[in-house]
Amino acid sequence: xxxxxxxxxxxxxxxxxxxxxxFLLLTFFMFTAxxxxxxEAEQKFTIQRPVASADTSxxxxxxxxxxxxxxxxxxxxxxxxxxxxxxMTRENVYRSVDGLTPEQxxxxxxxxxxxxxxxxLVAKTRTENLKTQxxxxxxxxxxxxYIEDLMNVMQKYNATEFNFVTDKRGG
Amino acid sequence: xxxxxxxxxxxxxxxxxxxxxxxxxxxxxxxxxxxxxxxxxxxFLLLTFFMFTTxxxxxQVMxxxxxxxxxxxxxxxxxxxxxxxxxxxxxxxxxxxxxxARGVAMEDLRTLAINKNLEKRNALITALKVSEDVExxxxxxxxDELNLAEVEITNQIVxxxxxxxxxxxxxxxxxxxxxxxxGL
Numbered sequence: 229x230x231x232x233x234x235x236x237x238x239x240x241x242x243x244x245x246x247x248x249x250x251f252l253l254l255t256f257f258m259f260t261a262x263x264x265x266x267x268e269a270e271q272k273f274t275i276q277r278p279v280a281s282a283d284t285s286x287x288x289x290x291x292x293x294x295x296x297x298x299x300x301x302x303x304x305x306x307x308x309x310x311x312x313x314x315x316m317t318r319e320n321v322y323r324s325v326d327g328l329t330p331e332q333x334x335x336x337x338x339x340x341x342x343x344x345x346x347x348x349l350v351a352k353t354r355t356e357n358l359k360t361q362x363x364x365x366x367x368x369x370x371x372x373x374y375i376e377d378l379m380n381v382m383q384k385y386n387a388t389e390f391n392f393v394t395d396k397r398g399g
Numbered sequence: 400x401x402x403x404x405x406x407x408x409x410x411x412x413x414x415x416x417x418x419x420x421x422x423x424x425x426x427x428x429x430x431x432x433x434x435x436x437x438x439x440x441x442x443f444l445l446l447t448f449f450m451f452t453t454x455x456x457x458x459q460v461m462x463x464x465x466x467x468x469x470x471x472x473x474x475x476x477x478x479x480x481x482x483x484x485x486x487x488x489x490x491x492x493x494x495x496x497x498x499x500a501r502g503v504a505m506e507d508l509r510t511l512a513i514n515k516n517l518e519k520r521n522a523l524i525t526a527l528k529v530s531e532d533v534e535x536x537x538x539x540x541x542x543d544e545l546n547l548a549e550v551e552i553t554n555q556i557v558x559x560x561x562x563x564x565x566x567x568x569x570x571x572x573x574x575x576x577x578x579x580x581x582g583l
Contacts, residue, residue, distance in 0.1 A: 243435045250442040257449035264454050277458065278539035281547060286457045297535075363460060368536030372529050375538070379569070383468050391460035394539060 266336035267311035273298040278368035280394040287393060290314065291359045293350075296337075297366035297374050306370050308340035308378070310349050317357040324352050343377060351385045362390035461542065465569065479522045481515055483508075484572070484580055485541060487532035492580050500580050505540065512548035517555055524566040528576055 275298050296309040312318035322333045325348045332338050340346045353360050362382060366375060382390060477496035484492040484500060491508060494500040495515070503511055516523050525545065529538055545567070553563040 240432065243439055247435055247439055247442065250439060250446055254442055254446045254449065257446065257453055261449050261453040262457070263452055268454070278536040280459070280461050280539055280543040283459045283461060285460050285462060287460050365458075366535050368534060368539070370535050371531060372533040372535055372538055373531035375535055376529070376531065376571075379465055383465055386467055388467050389462070389464045391462055392539060392542075393458050394461050394543075396459055397543075 270337040277395040279397040311337040321352045365393040485529045487530040489537045508544045516552045526570045528572040
C-alpha cells in the first residue's frame with residue numbers, strides 16, 4: 229500500500245517527446261511566420277474571396293495599394309477600403325487627401341467615404357510612388373458596379389495593371 | 400535486481416542493503432531527470448504566439464490589365480468579334496458579330512471560347528460586357544474560364560508554329576444589349 233501512495237504523489241511524466249514536438253512546431257512557425265500587416269489587423273469585416281483556378285502568381289510583397297471592397301456586417305453597406313503597404317507612401321498620401329480626420333490618417337486601413345476620395349487616393353498614390361501595384365480584394369457577392377466604377381477610376385489615372393485577389397479553387 | 404541477495408541470512412540482508420545503495424547511485428546517474436515544465440511552458444507560449452500572428456499562404460491573384468483611357472474609336476470587323484454578355488442574374492450569353500445573342504452555360508464557355516478562337520486564329524476579339532448587377536464572383540469565374548481557354552488556345556496555336564496574340568476587352572454594357580437579352 230505505501231508503494232502505491234508514493235507512486236501517486238511523485239507522478240513523473242516523461243515530457244521529452246512533447247518538448248520535441250513543441251519545438252519542432254515552434255521552429256516551423258517561426259520560420260514560416262509572416263506577420264499580419266497593420267491593415268489586416270484593423271480590418272473589421274471579412275471578405276469572401278471569389279474562387280479561381282490555381283495560379284502561381286502571388287500578391288506582390290512591397291508597395292502594394294490594396295483596395296478592399298467589403299460588406300460591413302453591422303451597417304450592412306458596401307464600401308471601399310484603402311490601404312498602402314509602404315509606410316512612407318501611406319503617410320504622404322493620407323496627409324494630402326482631403327476629408328480625412330487626423331485619427332484616420334494614423335490608421336493603415338481607411339474607409340473611403342465616396343468615389344471622389346477614392347479618385348484622390350489613387351491619383352496621389354500614383355504621383356507619390358509610381359512603383360505601387362494595385363490589388364483589388366473584393367467580396368464575391370458584391371455587385372459588379374463597384375468593380376466597374378473602381379476600374380474607371382484606375383483607368384483615369386493610368387493604373388492599368390492590377391490584380392484581383394482570389395482564393396484557390398478547391399478540388 | 401540486487402545480486403547480493405543470493406547469500407541469504409543476516410549477512411545477506413546487509414549485503415542487500417549495501418547493494419541497494421550502489422544501485423541507487425547508479426540510477427541517479429543513468430535516469431537523470433530534469434524538470435522540463437518551465438521549458439514546455441515557454442515553448443508553448445511562443446508556439447501559440449506564432450500560430451496566432453502568422454498568416455499562412457499568401458492569397459493568389461489574377462492579373463488584369465485594362466487599356467489606358469482613350470477617346471478614339473477603333474473599328475473592328477463584325478465577323479471577328481465575339482461578344483460575351485453577363486446578365487444581371489448571372490446568366491451568360493454570346494453572340495458573334497451582329498448575330499442574335501444565344502445563351503451559353505458556364506460549363507460550356509471554355510469549349511466555346513476555344514473553338515471560336517481556333518476557328519478565327521488570332522483575329523477574334525473577345526468583348527466582355529457585364530451588367531452592373533452581376534455578382535463579382537460570377538465575373539471572376541467567367542474571366543477564369545477565359546483564362547483557362549487561353550491556355551488551350553495558346554498551346555494549339557504555338558503547336559502550329561504561330562504566335563498567340565490575345566485580344567480581349569471589357570466593354571461597358573449598352574441599353575441595346577440590355578434590351579436584346581432581356582427576354583432570353
